[in-house]
Amino acid sequence: MDPSFRPSREQLSALLAISRLLTSSVDLPSLLKLIVTSVTELLECEASSLFLIDATGEQLILSVVTGPVGGEIKELRIDVGEGIAGWVAKNRKSLIVNDAKHDPRFSPAVDKATGFQTRSILAVPLMDHGQIVGVLEILNTAKAKQFDQSDVDLLSAFGSYASVALRNAGLLATMREESQILKGSADERYRTLIVESPRMHEVVDTLRRAARSNSTVLLLGESGVGKEILARSVHNWSPRASKPFVAVNCVALSDQLLESELFGHEKGAFTGAHQQKKGLLEVAQGGTIFLDEIGDMKPNLQAKWLRVLQDREFDRVGGTQPIRVDVRVIAATNQDLKEAIKDGRFRKDLFFRLNVVTVTTPPLRERRDDIPALARFFVGRYAKDMKRPHVSIDPKAIEALRQYDWPGNVRELANVIERAVVLASRDVISVDDLTLEAMEPNARPTEELMDLPFHKSVEHFKRMRLQTAIAKTRGSKTKAAQALQLQPTYLSRLCKQMGIS
Numbered sequence: 001m002d003p004s005f006r007p008s009r010e011q012l013s014a015l016l017a018i019s020r021l022l023t024s025s026v027d028l029p030s031l032l033k034l035i036v037t038s039v040t041e042l043l044e045c046e047a048s049s050l051f052l053i054d055a056t057g058e059q060l061i062l063s064v065v066t067g068p069v070g071g072e073i074k075e076l077r078i079d080v081g082e083g084i085a086g087w088v089a090k091n092r093k094s095l096i097v098n099d100a101k102h103d104p105r106f107s108p109a110v111d112k113a114t115g116f117q118t119r120s121i122l123a124v125p126l127m128d129h130g131q132i133v134g135v136l137e138i139l140n141t142a143k144a145k146q147f148d149q150s151d152v153d154l155l156s157a158f159g160s161y162a163s164v165a166l167r168n169a170g171l172l173a174t175m176r177e178e179s180q181i182l183k184g185s186a187d188e189r190y191r192t193l194i195v196e197s198p199r200m201h202e203v204v205d206t207l208r209r210a211a212r213s214n215s216t217v218l219l220l221g222e223s224g225v226g227k228e229i230l231a232r233s234v235h236n237w238s239p240r241a242s243k244p245f246v247a248v249n250c251v252a253l254s255d256q257l258l259e260s261e262l263f264g265h266e267k268g269a270f271t272g273a274h275q276q277k278k279g280l281l282e283v284a285q286g287g288t289i290f291l292d293e294i295g296d297m298k299p300n301l302q303a304k305w306l307r308v309l310q311d312r313e314f315d316r317v318g319g320t321q322p323i324r325v326d327v328r329v330i331a332a333t334n335q336d337l338k339e340a341i342k343d344g345r346f347r348k349d350l351f352f353r354l355n356v357v358t359v360t361t362p363p364l365r366e367r368r369d370d371i372p373a374l375a376r377f378f379v380g381r382y383a384k385d386m387k388r389p390h391v392s393i394d395p396k397a398i399e400a401l402r403q404y405d406w407p408g409n410v411r412e413l414a415n416v417i418e419r420a421v422v423l424a425s426r427d428v429i430s431v432d433d434l435t436l437e438a439m440e441p442n443a444r445p446t447e448e449l450m451d452l453p454f455h456k457s458v459e460h461f462k463r464m465r466l467q468t469a470i471a472k473t474r475g476s477k478t479k480a481a482q483a484l485q486l487q488p489t490y491l492s493r494l495c496k497q498m499g500i501s
């Protein structure tokens, strides 16, 4: 999105409302629908369609369209580079074509599938952490309206919300797509591990040694300290590196879904189980399975995991034949498992099975020597993502980061830097570009929000709603989620992303 884009008041409040709507939708199909219907309304166009990039990154799948044929599109895949959407995906640039029939990039294949007769079209890329995830198109068929730069700006702003909402809802879809899971180990965000402080060197030394064996590893530490990146590193250092790494978040899914995702199911095991399906454990065969937030696993599943850890075998849901697996298990939690055992929430025998190589990653405030290197690393990453290659950070800003307490740890630091890279008006990020105070409950009046730059205002607003709701319920995220009409798991994810502890 063009950083100089200043939406009108009406556009800003429409975008805020849409952002709320999109972030409160938790399942992928309804989110997709919501995206195309709200963008059609916001941009006052006749129709819109959304393509998502497939697991190979080489094709776009037409995922949803508005208009008369909305519900019943035939599956359509186009190559990256083909047609308008393909051009946008390939070049990662928005494109206006006001006379589609005479533009050589236009391909009639999409019109055929959607039933549209496209006259003018505007398409923008949907990006997430520097990677293209899809293309959003709006179009007119009968109307003679020409799209212009103001439409590009508004659609791009909308697109950045849509990408975040897709990232949030994508978790489930990702878990269902085996190829995506396998690709997960190459995820950009987890490729480089920064280690500077003596305490992190100790952690890494222990884990490197453990990586050579098949021992179960238990990673403890506050949210956002880097447990998942360490788990992926253990996998990469181990002899299993060429095999899959499968990450499973134990709180993101309902009990029943988590069980069938993990263990798979036989045909007819429950309503909707039309065919046999492999579970993630089988997908991880020969590799590593990472159980994130294991402290939140329900007792019934804990018992099944105990069997996997003891005997390396399990049954599919509805199955009678035990299946043997060869997987290395890494588990992580930010909970005090000993407390959880005392409260009867966690099985003691499972804890003993997990507690083989146990490593606690210290919070960022206890290893401040990591902060400068991490900050520079994130500046480089986001500068590349935002196509601002000359952005750097002032030593005084680094010092301010060193002094801060980081309740949300490395994730919070990454968020602060991302915001600074997006919003900084000059090429050197200064102390003023860091929104460290934003961690305080913030009650800026709406009027004041309207005067902030676009990204800042939306983020302040979201943060304010979350913090106020959590404060009102004296820290109960479940009650706060109820008050905000969000799923508790989704609220937890939002808090995590924004570094709200």
Ligand SMILES: Nc1ncnc2c1ncn2[C@@H]1O[C@H](COP(=O)(O)OP(=O)(O)OP(=O)(O)O)[C@@H](O)[C@H]1O
Pocket (backbone or CB within 6 Å): 189, 190, 192, 193, 194, 195, 221, 222, 223, 224, 225, 226, 227, 228, 229, 230, 292, 332, 333, 334, 410, 411, 414, 496
């Ligand atoms: N040492 C590090 N070097 C580079 N990036 C890091 C490092 N530590 C954490 N990060 C980045 O910070 C973000 C948060 O880290 P990660 O997801 O591993 O934390 P976590 O402890 O698993 O969090 P949670 O408990 O909330 O799941 C990720 O984007 C990760 O890539």
